[in-house]
Amino acid sequence: MSDSANETLAVELRDIHKEFYGVKANEGVDFQLRRGEVHALLGENGAGKSTLCSILAGLYRPDSGEMLLEGEPAVFKSPKDALAARIGMVYQHFRLIPNLTVAENLVVGHPDLGLRIDQKELHSAATRLGEEYGLPVDPAARVWQLSVGEQQRVEILKLLYRDVKVLILDEPTAVLTPQEAAVLFRTMRQMAAEGRSVIFVSHKLHEVKEVSDRVSVMRQGRMVGGVDTADAEPRDLARMMVGRDLELPTRDQGAAEGETVLSVRDLVVESDRGLKxxxxxxFDIRAGEVLGVAGVxxxxxxELAYxxxxxxxPSSGTVILDGDDVSQxxxxxxxxxxxxxVPQSRLGxxxxxxxTTEDNLGLKAFRKPPYSQGLRLVPSVFKDRGAELIEKYDIRGVQPGLPIRLxxxxxxxxxxxxxxxxxxxxxxxARSPTRGLDVGATEAVRNLVLAERERGTGVLLISEDLDELLALSDRLIVLxxxxxxxxxxxEDATSERLGLLMAGQREVEPA
Ligand SMILES: Nc1ncnc2c1ncn2[C@@H]1O[C@H](COP(=O)(O)OP(=O)(O)O)[C@@H](O)[C@H]1O
Ligand SMILES: [Mg+2]
Incomplete structure (x- = not known):
């Protein structure tokens, strides 16, 4: 490697191996991080991203492999060592202390600050840092009072307070709204512009496209490729990520001709706070039609779904489901x-x-034979029928007898x-059915929705994901x-038109 290339490298990992009880989480991984870049680390769940990041942040020791910091070999025995080398990570599960204030959390574990901290100075430092990076916080608030998005800000500020040169964010957008994510992306760009390096872990292609300079893709513990983001086609990245050609399914063309299965008129529903x-x-939905509902x-x-x-x-209005009035x-x-x-929160x-998974699969049909005989449930039916469905729908990772939440x-x-x-x-x-899922799972879920459309079900798809709405819907309404x-x-829907409507601009009829 030439000297000039070396100069721009902040960190280099060479041939990293890490095994957990026989699971090869990282297998011969090479990774190079430049100064002043946002570097996306892309991969499906279980690809080894968090493991690689945790090695870089000193949480795990690799079984073998080398780490170079600005060309010099380094060994971290703990996250403290990494922080001393000005490398810090925001983990998927935050590590703040809930009973302390935001300001106090900023200095927890800080080596140069003992107990004699000037609270006032600390508060103004927290405020200043928050303003500087577009991550405003209330320094006096206790962490348990904060939203998840706010806690994440504190985690980031904590690392900025330590003046890290390498900031690792492990799936930070998983807990953020799209608006909060946009704010975070600005902060990331700002940090890169200052010459820091940001590792952004994600499995969302559009986020990677939006914010990163380069992208490295992992699959099954290995690094399978790295490219400049500008040259990366989303389709190619998806293929690298899942190891096969992956065409996110879209609906066949052609309007539904079926009869109306859901007819909604003048529906009024109140919020939790009793406001309309x-x-x-x-609106109406026909059999075999997907009606998409877009909106911020x-x-x-x-409330519409409820x-x-x-x-x-509903406070008023009618809902006719397959010919019957079900309004009340x-x-x-x-x-x-x-x-x-299909609600937005799967567990909940x-x-x-x-x-267990088997019992959950029988939860809707349990009142009827063969699941129950008279008042008695038949456990063997839950088990056998459950096993059949697990196979049919390719539900992976089920462990007999263990709860579905795993x-x-x-x-x-x-x-x-x-x-x-x-x-x-x-x-x-269905409300946001693929939210938070990786591309492989998204493909499976989209296929299930489209199979229902084929079968003649009327589908109401409520989503904030415009790509998904555009791919699956026959018609779209905007709330x-x-x-x-x-x-x-x-045929007439584009993300631009939808975006304008979502911002409240009504369609103007052409003269
Ligand atoms: N602490 C651990 N103990 C056991 N297995 C682990 C541990 N951390 C990760 N793994 C396993 O290593 C593999 C890679 O995991 P991870 O690095 O978390 O992937 P990603 O962050 O890409 O989802 C997975 O199969 C995971 O189950
Ligand atoms: Mg992870």
Whole structure:
């Protein structure tokens, strides 16, 4: 390597190996980080990204391999050593101390500061740093009072307070709204412009495209490639990530001709605080049609879903499900009439975290034979039928007898959708079904949704992911402050047009 190239390298990892009880988390990984770049580390769940980052941050020792800092060999025995070399990491699970204030957390573990900290100075330093980097915090707030996004800011500021030269962010956007992510991306660019290096771990291609200068891709413990982001086609990155050609499924063309399975008129639904969140919404869905609902989060999507699924009684308006008025009906009668609902939070509302996968798969059908005989449940049916569905829907990682919550996000979602579509619904309501999933799981879930469309189910797809909406929907409506501000056929929908409507600009009829 030439001297000039060496000069720009902040960190180099060579032939890193790390095994956990026989699992090869990193296998001969090479990685080079330049000064002043945002470097994305892309890979599916389990690819070895966190392990590699944790080695760089001194949390794990590699089994073998070398680390060079600005060309000099280095060995870290702990994160303290890494921090002394000005390398710091924000872990997926934060490590702040909840009972301390924001300002106090900034100096926890700081070697040069003893107990004699001037609180006032510390507070003004925290405020100044927050302002400088566009990450405002209240220095006096206790960490337990903060939102997850705010806690993340504190983690980042803590590292900036230590003046790190290398900042590692492990899937930081997983806990952020798109708006918060945009703010974080600006901060990342600013840090790079100052000559720091940022490692941005993600499995979201569009984020990687948006913020990084270079991208390195990992798969199954190995580094499979690295490119300048500007030269990287999303399709190629996806292929590198999953090791096969991956075409995110999109709907076939052609309008649905089926009969109307869901008809909504003048629907009004209130928010938790008793304000009108859905303000007189009307639409129809035909059998075999996907109606996409676009909108910035918080514009009534949640209440719309609740109102349609029977989870919240509409204040007024009618909902006709397959010919029956269900406007004021209970959740159970919605289900009996053919409604399936895939909520946004999989564990919580959708699945029972403590039950096994098999039991969860039977949760909707348990009142009927063969799951129950009279009042008695038949455990063997749950088990056998569960095993069948696990196979059919390719739900991976199931351990017999153990709770479903141990599954990965993608497999949880497959289980949830499997259960819902096995009831052969007339109407499927899905909210952000691929949120947080990696590309492989996203592909599987999209295929399940499209299979329902093929089968003749009417699908209401509520999502903040425009790519997903555009790929799957036959028609789109846009919600803004609880009202439909526009409707577009798939053929006419572009992200620009949708974006304008989502910002509240109504469509102007051409003269
Ligand atoms: N502390 C650990 N103990 C056991 N196995 C681990 C540990 N950390 C990671 N692994 C395993 O190593 C592999 C890579 O994991 P990880 O580095 O977390 O991947 P990623 O961050 O890309 O999702 C996975 O199979 C994971 O289960
Ligand atoms: Mg990880």
């Amino acid at each position: 969140a859905v303000k007189g919404v009307s 989060s918080g514009n009534g999507q949640r 109102g349609l699924a029977g989870l919240r009684r 009906a209970t959740v159970v009668s919605h289900i009996r009439k053919g409604l399936a609902y 509302m959708g699945l029972a975290p403590g039950l 599954l990965s996000g993608g497999n949880l979602q497959k289980a949830l959708i499997a259960r819902e579509v096995e009831s052969k619904p007339k109407v499927l309501i 803004y402050e609880g009202e439909i501000v526009g409707e577009l056929a798939a």
